Amino acid sequence: MRALEPVQSGSVDRDGVGIHYEVYGEGSPTVHLLMPDVIVHSRAWKAQIPFLARFFRVVVSDPRGNGRSGPATSPDDFTDRTRIDDQWAVLDAVGADQAVLVGVCTGAGHTLMMAGERPDRVLGAVAINPGLRLTTPLPHRIEFDFDEPRESYEGWQKQNAHYWRTDWADFARFFFGEMFPEPHSTKQREDCVEWSMGAGADTMLLENAAPPSGSSEIESSKEICRAVRCPVLVINGSLDNCQDPARSPIAADLTGGDLVVIEGGGHLPQARDPVKINLLLRDFVRRVAR
Amino acid sequence: MPGRRHTWVRAQRRPRRALFLSSPIGLGHARRDVAIAQELRTLHPDLRIEWLAQHPVTRVLANAGEPVHPASALLANESAHIEDESADHDLHAFQAIRRMDEILVNNFMVFNDVVDDTYYDLVIGDEAWDVDYFLHENPELKRFAFAWMTDFVGWLPMPAGGDAEADLTADYNAEMLEQRARYRRLRDRSIFVGNPDDIVDASFGPGMPRIRDWTEAHFDFAGYVTGFAPPTAQERAAARARLGYRDDDALCIVTVGGSGVGDALLHRVMDAIPLARRKLPDLKFLVVTGPRIDPATLPRRQGTKVRGFVPDLYLSLAACDVAVVQGGLTTCMELTAAKRPFLFVPLENHFEQNFHVRRRLENYGGGRCIRYSEACDPDALAAAIVAEVSRDVDYRPVETDGAARAAAMLAELI
Numbered sequence: 178m179r180a181l182e183p184v185q186s187g188s189v190d191r192d193g194v195g196i197h198y199e200v201y202g203e204g205s206p207t208v209h210l211l212m213p214d215v216i217v218h219s220r221a222w223k224a225q226i227p228f229l230a231r232f233f234r235v236v237v238s239d240p241r242g243n244g245r246s247g248p249a250t251s252p253d254d255f256t257d258r259t260r261i262d263d264q265w266a267v268l269d270a271v272g273a274d275q276a277v278l279v280g281v282c283t284g285a286g287h288t289l290m291m292a293g294e295r296p297d298r299v300l301g302a303v304a305i306n307p308g309l310r311l312t313t314p315l316p317h318r319i320e321f322d323f324d325e326p327r328e329s330y331e332g333w334q335k336q337n338a339h340y341w342r343t344d345w346a347d348f349a350r351f352f353f354g355e356m357f358p359e360p361h362s363t364k365q366r367e368d369c370v371e372w373s374m375g376a377g378a379d380t381m382l383l384e385n386a387a388p389p390s391g392s393s394e395i396e397s398s399k400e401i402c403r404a405v406r407c408p409v410l411v412i413n414g415s416l417d418n419c420q421d422p423a424r425s426p427i428a429a430d431l432t433g434g435d436l437v438v439i440e441g442g443g444h445l446p447q448a449r450d451p452v453k454i455n456l457l458l459r460d461f462v463r464r465v466a467r
Numbered sequence: 468m469p470g471r472r473h474t475w476v477r478a479q480r481r482p483r484r485a486l487f488l489s490s491p492i493g494l495g496h497a498r499r500d501v502a503i504a505q506e507l508r509t510l511h512p513d514l515r516i517e518w519l520a521q522h523p524v525t526r527v528l529a530n531a532g533e534p535v536h537p538a539s540a541l542l543a544n545e546s547a548h549i550e551d552e553s554a555d556h557d558l559h560a561f562q563a564i565r566r567m568d569e570i571l572v573n574n575f576m577v578f579n580d581v582v583d584d585t586y587y588d589l590v591i592g593d594e595a596w597d598v599d600y601f602l603h604e605n606p607e608l609k610r611f612a613f614a615w616m617t618d619f620v621g622w623l624p625m626p627a628g629g630d631a632e633a634d635l636t637a638d639y640n641a642e643m644l645e646q647r648a649r650y651r652r653l654r655d656r657s658i659f660v661g662n663p664d665d666i667v668d669a670s671f672g673p674g675m676p677r678i679r680d681w682t683e684a685h686f687d688f689a690g691y692v693t694g695f696a697p698p699t700a701q702e703r704a705a706a707r708a709r710l711g712y713r714d715d716d717a718l719c720i721v722t723v724g725g726s727g728v729g730d731a732l733l734h735r736v737m738d739a740i741p742l743a744r745r746k747l748p749d750l751k752f753l754v755v756t757g758p759r760i761d762p763a764t765l766p767r768r769q770g771t772k773v774r775g776f777v778p779d780l781y782l783s784l785a786a787c788d789v790a791v792v793q794g795g796l797t798t799c800m801e802l803t804a805a806k807r808p809f810l811f812v813p814l815e816n817h818f819e820q821n822f823h824v825r826r827r828l829e830n831y832g833g834g835r836c837i838r839y840s841e842a843c844d845p846d847a848l849a850a851a852i853v854a855e856v857s858r859d860v861d862y863r864p865v866e867t868d869g870a871a872r873a874a875a876m877l878a879e880l881i
Contacts, residue, residue: 178543178547178548178551178552178567178570179569180543180569180570180572180573181543181573223568223569224568224569224572227543227569227572227573227576228572228573228576231541231576360642360645361638361639361641361642363635363638364565364568450604450605451572452572452575452576452579452601452604452605452608453605455572455576456579463471
């Protein structure tokens, strides 16, 4: 059973693809928990929604290709531009002229891009383990060729197109084991694996084939950060195995934002340390909404 | 947006306050916690006790005139979740609690705001899983004495779950043991509602201690807390008369506790009633659905009354000639304390009812266990009920000072 039901839910049409959104609570300001990477969907925020909705108006949405949003059919569905415009469309649909944006990984990069391009609409941005290429990727993320078939697949070798098609569920179990290095994270891993089945190999291969964009290069990623004018909070898990943890302090420096390091935390601290993250988010929203 | 306002009260001006958290899954904790709170007030007459509680606990608290904190309305309902997880007398309790994760986070955040806004000297958590867990995960949030109470220790796998479930329960147990080892200061008292020999003969998991050894070393034992003085013969007779039964009636009470999970068992008993009454025409049935099952949803049977909530059910149970109940600890122990014969039908896949409660009932010699599959055969269930009617029982006496002992342990923290 969910801890809280939405006060409003719907779908906004984006050139024939329905983007599903939900609104919780009726406070102010609007807090948009940005759609996560397509490998999961808006339930990834389940530990934040009911708490934040006691004070603010919380908006979540599913990425195209997972959850209750329409299917992805092309790599172009996963450009930064398309996904950011999906996020704006959700804010338009719920009538939010301004919002605090919170994102994790790619979504965290999007919060900063959105803050830069529409400073009038973004009151503040929280970037959890931001997925901007501010450093070279972690070695294990690029060590093995993604397209080359192998006789067997161990560890990060499973990040491979052929393996995904053969046994997506096993990749997901491996991957989320890496994303939650914190001991005793069985439930968080199970949740993410289950949500990842809504995307599956076909959708994930489309995302993997998306054309490069601003967040793919070091210098352009730095420009994205420098363009931000609103208050920023960067949250980093020191054991993040997805995004190089060194990216977070760079993002904080370049945006003039605050940095909170979760020592011993992984890629998804909002799920594994929800109490700490919830309190950080409430404090930040209250501060920037004054 | 208006500015936030806050009052800081100087330390010596703060009244003594305690916040009581009583697990809302079923009604069992509510009764014993009210009894403990009443004993605690006798030791600290100036102590203000407030309750952060959900339905159906709030129902018991209202009857007892106990003050419920207004933030209770913000809690997400755990009983509703548990009912949602159950089907046909089957409740996988361990997985249901795992899947309650977002509710537990929500409720901890409510608690955390309550203890931010009010100064409490003591927080008492009777199986308040969210508070114990998240305090250990966020130790800087502790700003009160904290007493933990429970009537079982250790997640145990059900056989149907195989190795995968055994791995999971061991992992949960390991996390708890690590939390306790690292943050002793988080609990100022760990109170086991029972005695050492009530504890299961099992291990926390591979390479981990025996549950009983560890619990004996880390808990204080209050003995069982029924929450009431044993009814006298006169009280029993009066309860029977109030219910409208004659001395020569054979009265069978059927109850499934306070959550809505027992609905299936109530229907199985309804199926068996005509057969049982054919064997024993003087047999009358009183079916108590509890506050979360609508009595109108049950079929009618001759010789059978159906009631919703009965405030002092323990008095009625003490006045019966036989009872049919679920495997919940409280009701089974009320019947044991009253030395009544009874059948208990544990929820399938419910580790607490199938292992922890059974261990304790064996210890007291209380009741006779039947599996739900047996209860689904109306002939078998009818025969079992009739065989139990007015059977002489030889249960071990249930202690009557548990609430006072628990209260004395709590009183030291104030």
